[in-house]
Amino acid sequence: MKTLLPSLLLFSSLASAQAWQTPRMPWGAPDLQGTWTNATITALERLDGLDELVITEEQARELERQDAGLAADIDNLPEGDLPAGKVVGGYNTAWLDAGTRMLRVKGEPRTSIIVEPKNGKVPYNIRGWSRYWWRMIKTQKRNNPEEQLLGDRCVVGFGSTGGPPMLPVLYNNNYQFVQSPGQVMILVEMNHAVRTIRIGGEPLPEQIRPWLGDSIGHWEGDTLVVETTRFHPQQSLRGAIKHQLYVGMNSKVTERFTRIGEQEIHYEFTVEDKTVYRRPWRGELTFRPADGQIYEFACHEGNYGMIGILAGEREQGVNGIRWLFELVTNMPEETDHEQLGPGRFNRKP
Amino acid sequence: MQKHLPLFCLTISAALWVPYKVWAHHAFSAEFDSKSPVTLQGTVTKVEWINPHAWVHLAVEQEDGTVIDWMVEAGTPNTLLRAGINKNSLPIGSEIVVRGYQSKDRSCKPACKANGRDMAFSDGRKVFMGSSGTGAPKDGLDPRDR
Numbered sequence: 001m002k003t004l005l006p007s008l009l010l011f012s013s014l015a016s017a018q019a020w021q022t023p024r025m026p027w028g029a030p031d032l033q034g035t036w037t038n039a040t041i042t043a044l045e046r047l048d049g050l051d052e053l054v055i056t057e058e059q060a061r062e063l064e065r066q067d068a069g070l071a072a073d074i075d076n077l078p079e080g081d082l083p084a085g086k087v088v089g090g091y092n093t094a095w096l097d098a099g100t101r102m103l104r105v106k107g108e109p110r111t112s113i114i115v116e117p118k119n120g121k122v123p124y125n126i127r128g129w130s131r132y133w134w135r136m137i138k139t140q141k142r143n144n145p146e147e148q149l150l151g152d153r154c155v156v157g158f159g160s161t162g163g164p165p166m167l168p169v170l171y172n173n174n175y176q177f178v179q180s181p182g183q184v185m186i187l188v189e190m191n192h193a194v195r196t197i198r199i200g201g202e203p204l205p206e207q208i209r210p211w212l213g214d215s216i217g218h219w220e221g222d223t224l225v226v227e228t229t230r231f232h233p234q235q236s237l238r239g240a241i242k243h244q245l246y247v248g249m250n251s252k253v254t255e256r257f258t259r260i261g262e263q264e265i266h267y268e269f270t271v272e273d274k275t276v277y278r279r280p281w282r283g284e285l286t287f288r289p290a291d292g293q294i295y296e297f298a299c300h301e302g303n304y305g306m307i308g309i310l311a312g313e314r315e316q317g318v319n320g321i322r323w324l325f326e327l328v329t330n331m332p333e334e335t336d337h338e339q340l341g342p343g344r345f346n347r348k349p
Numbered sequence: 350m351q352k353h354l355p356l357f358c359l360t361i362s363a364a365l366w367v368p369y370k371v372w373a374h375h376a377f378s379a380e381f382d383s384k385s386p387v388t389l390q391g392t393v394t395k396v397e398w399i400n401p402h403a404w405v406h407l408a409v410e411q412e413d414g415t416v417i418d419w420m421v422e423a424g425t426p427n428t429l430l431r432a433g434i435n436k437n438s439l440p441i442g443s444e445i446v447v448r449g450y451q452s453k454d455r456s457c458k459p460a461c462k463a464n465g466r467d468m469a470f471s472d473g474r475k476v477f478m479g480s481s482g483t484g485a486p487k488d489g490l491d492p493r494d495r
Contacts, residue, residue: 075467077448081388082449082450082467084383084384084385084386085384090381090449090466091464091466092467092477094432095424095425095477142379148376149376152376171425172427191401292431295426295430297400298400300400301399302397302401302402303400303401304402304462305376305380305401305402308380308381308453308462311452312379312380313379314454315453315454315456316382
């Protein structure tokens, strides 16, 4: 029996290891195809009060419970008129589909998508930080459509949902991967944008700058490595409620996709640009099977929001000193983010 | 206290999440006036099931008998569909009560506009359930969700 037990254990571990093998396309490349989601309540940057990247399963469950409690509070405001004020929360959670779980990477509960630097924050240098704010303030003028966030303009999705890096936002966090021998296509549900990754291709000429950048891929073993450059200059500011990010038009984003299970794609990314960041920074996410299919999100179909923004500005907008005063005293939802305020430079790393 | 410190820190940080959840998206503060809450009771006249947001049109009768047309912004069709709500969930002629915020644009052309934060049938049933009752939308991460 003493000799039988280790053999049995060995056999069972071998059996579980053999239970799943990387599925492959007919031409041998790992099969990443399917409809996947990266929805999670974990933010891009680490929130204050959370020092560690990895927390215990119990802590993660506690945060998820608290988050569900907040959602219930939002949906169950007392009867009668809604409250009036500067920040009221315009929607109940039926509008949102941001996930209910903390991020797990290879089973580990995580407090931020960023893994490097260790403080879990984007390491902007002073130039990158000023550019970020300059672009963000310009979006708040609301007197023209051209300077609004790309999501509001229906050009590409909010924030960095289409990326790269591809990051979760408040809803439509679904992606369809389709492969051919020479290309990998990723359909991004928000706002129905498509990334076409050319395997072993040549970069586009310098002056051609597609939305979501120019992506070239290659396989390293079973990992799809994608390098993206040539970003469109208007895609630098990536504003959403879930994250705000500045990626330079000459930044380089390297992504690594590895299918590590039937229901799991491990996703890593590195962003490099000496003119914007003090150092390269890195993040990790998990893609899991989405529930059902992707629906078309033809955002231009009825974007009454843009009409409403511009008409509202004409009716209630303010100019000059008053505009500046309003901006400083009533920072808009996309910018009132203490991790991106000037105080971030006072914090110890 | 020392023992409870980590949990305390987590609670504080969870509180910081509030803005992510309660603050609006799609530039709410640019389009709607957070200082002008409205409660509208009326009859559904049309539902525009379009991207990026569905719009529900309703006729609201005033105390003097005149009728004002309102159009109310609702969730995005993709999210609503996944939550089990479709074009037929809100039939024409339904009596509904909407709580929301009026648009900054007060021209009321072609109709007065508001966002529809909460929508309920006149008997109290909610049109958009949100997290109440069934729990927040699932993300597929927890096998027990399935």
